[in-house]
Amino acid sequence: MLELKNIYKYYNPGTVNEMCLFEDFQFMVQKGEFVSVVGSNGSGKTSMLNLICGSMQPDRGEILINNKPVTKIKEYKRLASIGRVYQNPALGTCPDMTILENMSMAEHKGKIFGLQRGTNRKKIPEYREQLAQLGLGLEDKMQVKVGALSGGQRQALSLLMSVMTPVEFLILDEHTAALDPKTADIIMQLTDRIVKEKKLTAIMVTHNLRYAAEYGDRLVMMHQGKAVMDMKGEKKQKVQIDDILGKFNEISIECGN
């Protein structure tokens, strides 16, 4: 379970540009939930993910993971239980290293590296099998540098790498936004499969209302640092784009998008 409790977050405090993004913000995600988060530009979606992952500190309030306060725990330690995939496929992988080296590095996330060889050769068949499951032919490109892959291939690899350690949470920050529609669909199906197979608790920020309606078991819409819609259960299972489009247009117009 993940909880943001009474969160306050100010940007540029003490300046003319001071902005209170979150004011007594509450957000709770149950174990195993797959939450799609949509919202207007600047509504605080990425900031919320940054607070969860520890890349940003709240000014007040508490963040709890499985009822334990983690607010003061540093990002790199918090990421032991969290996998994160970014919008930019370049962010989750290292372009000058091969697929094999990237996977080896991902498997050692959080561990201290010595000067021993980077890749355990015995792991190759296992990595190969994991890559084959992506269905993109990456298993035959294990010695190819990641910088030479397409955005979609790279994002699929980022996704795979983000769950190579036994994480409990998957944080997806517009992870299909930079991909063409067909590739985005492939990555989305892959995401859904991974979340279900590994029984992860997932939070997916997306601007794609179709994905938000189609995937996950809860849909949250954010606006100006607040959740203005929170749908789950049967209501979420039955939701269609048209059911959320009205509210989405309303908040988008309000903030000039």
Ligand SMILES: Nc1ncnc2c1ncn2[C@@H]1O[C@H](COP(=O)(O)OP(=O)(O)OP(=O)(O)O)[C@@H](O)[C@H]1O
């Ligand atoms: N580091 C920062 N310094 C100052 N203001 C910031 C900073 N990060 C975010 N903001 C502001 O906080 C608000 C929320 O930003 P955030 O990126 O969380 O929104 P978002 O919902 O993810 O937006 P988008 O959909 O456009 O990506 C915006 O007004 C943004 O300008």
